[in-house]
Amino acid sequence: HAHRSQLYNEMGGEDALVGNVNKLMVTPPGYTGPPKKGHIVFDACIESGNLGRVDYISEFEFDLFIRPDTCNPRFRVWFNFTVENVRETQRVIFNIVNFSKTKSLYRDGMSPVVKSTSRPKWQRLPAKNVYYYRCPDHRRNYVMSFAFCFDREDDVYQFSYCYPYTYSRLQHYLASLERRNLDYLQREQLGLSVVSYCMFAHCVTAHLCCVSEKRVVFLTARVHPGESPASFICQGFIDFLVSQHPIAQVLRDHVIFKIVPMLNPDGVYLGNYRCSLMGFDLNRHWQDPTPWAHPTLHAVKQLIVQMNQDPKVSLEFYIDVHAHSTMMNGFMYGNVFEEEERGQRQAVFPRLLCQNAPDFSLSSTSFNRDVVKAGTGRRFLGGLLDDTSYCYTLEVSFYSYMTAGSTSPVPYTEDGYMKLGRNVARTFLDYYKLNNLIDESKLTGHINRCNYIFHHLTAMSLILGLFLFSISL
Numbered sequence: 168h169a170h171r172s173q174l175y176n177e178m179g180g181e182d183a184l185v186g187n188v189n190k191l192m193v194t195p196p197g198y199t200g201p202p203k204k205g206h207i208v209f210d211a212c213i214e215s216g217n218l219g220r221v222d223y224i225s226e227f228e229f230d231l232f233i234r235p236d237t238c239n240p241r242f243r244v245w246f247n248f249t250v251e252n253v254r255e256t257q258r259v260i261f262n263i264v265n266f267s268k269t270k271s272l273y274r275d276g277m278s279p280v281v282k283s284t285s286r287p288k289w290q291r292l293p294a295k296n297v298y299y300y301r302c303p304d305h306r307r308n309y310v311m312s313f314a315f316c317f318d319r320e321d322d323v324y325q326f327s328y329c330y331p332y333t334y335s336r337l338q339h340y341l342a343s344l345e346r347r348n349l350d351y352l353q354r355e356q357l358g359l360s361v362v363s364y365c366m367f368a369h370c371v372t373a374h375l376c377c378v379s380e381k382r383v384v385f386l387t388a389r390v391h392p393g394e395s396p397a398s399f400i401c402q403g404f405i406d407f408l409v410s411q412h413p414i415a416q417v418l419r420d421h422v423i424f425k426i427v428p429m430l431n432p433d434g435v436y437l438g439n440y441r442c443s444l445m446g447f448d449l450n451r452h453w454q455d456p457t458p459w460a461h462p463t464l465h466a467v468k469q470l471i472v473q474m475n476q477d478p479k480v481s482l483e484f485y486i487d488v489h490a491h492s493t494m495m496n497g498f499m500y501g502n503v504f505e506e507e508e509r510g511q512r513q514a515v516f517p518r519l520l521c522q523n524a525p526d527f528s529l530s531s532t533s534f535n536r537d538v539v540k541a542g543t544g545r546r547f548l549g550g551l552l553d554d555t556s557y558c559y560t561l562e563v564s565f566y567s568y569m570t571a572g573s574t575s576p577v578p579y580t581e582d583g584y585m586k587l588g589r590n591v592a593r594t595f596l597d598y599y600k601l602n603n604l605i606d607e608s609k610l611t612g613h614i615n616r617c618n619y620i621f622h623h624l625t626a627m628s629l630i631l632g633l634f635l636f637s638i639s640l
C-alpha cells in the first residue's frame with residue numbers, strides 16, 4: 168500500500184493524465200530484462216478508447232486510471248481499452264481507481280463488458296467477479312475492481328464500461344442504409360464538427376405523402392458521448408422506421424422523422440464521457456451555441472428553429488436519447504408547464520410507450536424544471552416550441568431493467584437497447600391513432616397490401632378507454 172501511494176504521488180496524481188496509453192507494456196518496477204509473455208500490453212489508442220495510466224501493483228494486480236474528458240478533467244467514467252501479450256491461465260485484478268462519480272450501478276450488479284479476438288461478441292463479466300467499494304488507498308475514492316482470467320495467449324482482449332458504439336460503426340450503418348436505395352430515406356450533412364468528422368442528420372420521409380401540413384418527429388442521440396446505449400436505441404428506432412413493417416409504412420405516410428444519431432461525434436471518437444473535444448457539455452449550451460465552439464449543436468438548433476418558423480411544418484416531438492449511470496429501466500424526463508392540461512397531454516406518450524415496452528418505467532418518468540437543466544435540449548426546446556409540441560429526454564440504464572412482477576434485474580444487451588428503440592418508433596402509431604390522425608381503415612389497408620401475418624388484440628387502452636391495436640414484432 169505504501170508503494171501504491173508513493174507511486175501515485177510521484178506520477179502527479181490525476182493531474183498528470185492527458186493522453187491515452189499507447190501499446191504500454193507494464194513490467195515490474197526496476198525490471199530490465201527482455202519482454203516476456205505475461206507482461207501485459209495495454210492500449211487505448213483505438214476509436215472511443217479511454218485509459219490514461221496503468222500502475223503495476225503486483226504480478227496479479229494493476230491500478231487503472233480513466234483519462235478525463237478532453238479539456239474537462241471533471242468527468243471520468245467511460246473506459247475502453249485492449250489488453251494483449253497475456254499468458255494462458257494468467258489471473259489478474261484490475262482496479263479502476265479514479266471515477267468522478269460515487270453513485271454507480273456497480274453497486275447493483277453492473278459489470279464491465281469484455282470481448283476478445285476469437286470471441287468478438289461483447290459480454291458482461293459475471294457480477295460476482297466485480298467489486299465496488301470505497302478505497303483508503305485512493306483518497307477514499309470509490310474503486311471498481313474486477314477479476315479476470317485470460318485463457319488464450321494469442322487473443323487481444325478488450326474491456327469497456329458499456330457496449331461501445333463508435334463513430335465508424337454509425338457510418339457503416341448509415342452507408343448500409345443508403346445502399347438499400349429506399350426512396351423515403353434521405354441523408355443530409357448538417358455540418359462539420361470541430362475536428363471535421365462529418366455529422367449527419369437522418370431524414371425519413373413519407374413516399375406516399377399527400378398531406379399539406381408536415382408533422383415532424385425529431386430525435387437526437389449521443390450529445391453525451393459516453394452514453395453508448397443511446398446509439399443502439401437510435402439504430403433500433405431507424406431500423407423500425409425504414410422497415411416493411413405495416414406500422415412503419417403507415418407512420419411514413421403521415422410523419423417525417425428527422426434523426427441526428429450522433430450530436431457529439433468528436434466526443435464519441437475521442438472516448439469522452441460527457442463533453443465535446445473542447446470540453447463543453449453540449450447539453451448545457453442549447454441557449455447559446457456558437458458555430459466555432461459548438462458547431463454540431465449550432466447546426467441542429469438552426470435546423471429546429473427554421474422548421475419552427477416554417478408555417479407548413481409542425482414540429483410535434485423532440486426526443487433526446489441518453490443513458491443513465493445510476494437508474495434502472497428506460498424512462499423519460501419531461502417539462503413542467505403552467506397549464507395543467509398541457510402537462511397531461513405531455514404524459515400521454517410515456518404512457519403509451521409503457522404499454523409497448525416492458526422495460527420502460529412510468530414510475531421513474533418525471534417532469535421537472537431544475538435550474539441546472541436549463542441548457543438542455545428538452546428544456547430549451549420546451550420553451551421555444553409551441554404548446555402542441557412535446558419535448559422529452561429518453562433515458563436508459565447502462566445496466567438493466569426490471570419488468571412488472573419480476574424480482575431480479577435483466578441486464579440489457581445490445582439488442583435489448585435496440586428493441587427499446589423499435590418500441591419507441593411504433594408507439595407513434597398509437598399516439599397518432601389516439602389523436603385521430605391515423606385511422607383504423609388506413610392501417611388495415613396497409614396490412615392487407617403487404618400480406619402481413621399479424622395479431623391484433625382488442626386491448627383496453629389505459630387512457631381514455633380507446634381501441635388499441637397491437638402488432639407483435
Ligand SMILES: [Zn+2]
Nearest residue numbers: 391394489490
Ligand atoms: Zn446524458
